[in-house]
Amino acid sequence: MKTAKRILVYILGFLLLAIGINISKLASLGISPVSSVPYAVELVWGIELGKATIIIYIGLILLQIILLRKDYKIKNLLQFFSTYLLGTLITYTSSEYMLFWVPAPVSYVLKLFYLLISISVIGIGVFLFLTADIMPLPAEGLSQVIVQVSKGKINLGNAKIIVDIGLVLISALISLVFLGSLKSVREGTILTALLVGKVIGFLMKNYKERIRAWVEKAEGEAI
Numbered sequence: 001m002k003t004a005k006r007i008l009v010y011i012l013g014f015l016l017l018a019i020g021i022n023i024s025k026l027a028s029l030g031i032s033p034v035s036s037v038p039y040a041v042e043l044v045w046g047i048e049l050g051k052a053t054i055i056i057y058i059g060l061i062l063l064q065i066i067l068l069r070k071d072y073k074i075k076n077l078l079q080f081f082s083t084y085l086l087g088t089l090i091t092y093t094s095s096e097y098m099l100f101w102v103p104a105p106v107s108y109v110l111k112l113f114y115l116l117i118s119i120s121v122i123g124i125g126v127f128l129f130l131t132a133d134i135m136p137l138p139a140e141g142l143s144q145v146i147v148q149v150s151k152g153k154i155n156l157g158n159a160k161i162i163v164d165i166g167l168v169l170i171s172a173l174i175s176l177v178f179l180g181s182l183k184s185v186r187e188g189t190i191l192t193a194l195l196v197g198k199v200i201g202f203l204m205k206n207y208k209e210r211i212r213a214w215v216e217k218a219e220g221e222a223i
Helices: 002-027 033-045 049-071 074-092 108-132 138-149 156-179 187-216
Strands: none
Touching: 002 033, 002 049, 002 074, 002 108, 002 187, 033 049, 033 156, 033 187, 049 074, 049 138, 074 138, 108 187, 138 156, 156 187
């Protein structure tokens, strides 16, 4: 039962993350750093965001394998599952499917409102799948690999910054070369990078133990 609850929290987290990413896309002010390269791929080559996410995240998994070589743990191949899950959820929570009823914002103020909603939803989603503690996404996995390869000289927080900056730079380069402007990276990308962590931190401080207590609670036992 505890395992089933963890999986439920994990999947719910991914669902909310996917919804948040698609709301961010609707806002048209730039998307989160970890989705910036897939978004650039969609804008340039027309590959739907969910499918582009799967392609790019598989690349991040392969990069982990290249960096660690024989030290790569087979269990981390489960990141292929988390990648496929998120990519599929991004596809089916898009404006073509689940969010078909959400109108595209026309004014800048409304776009900012959408962006703030997306930041909150993304933060909740990341908080839930991190709390479930089953398998990280490839971007987080790559951050952990950087820490391991550096033998602890780079801490996890700085490794995450390195990965995020790298993804944003790649996205910006693709956008500039093929589109002539920064369409995949904008002010929304920066705001998301700055604020999602704040949302996650608040939730971790105030709700992490409640979620874990619910997961660990036996049938018929009061929390």
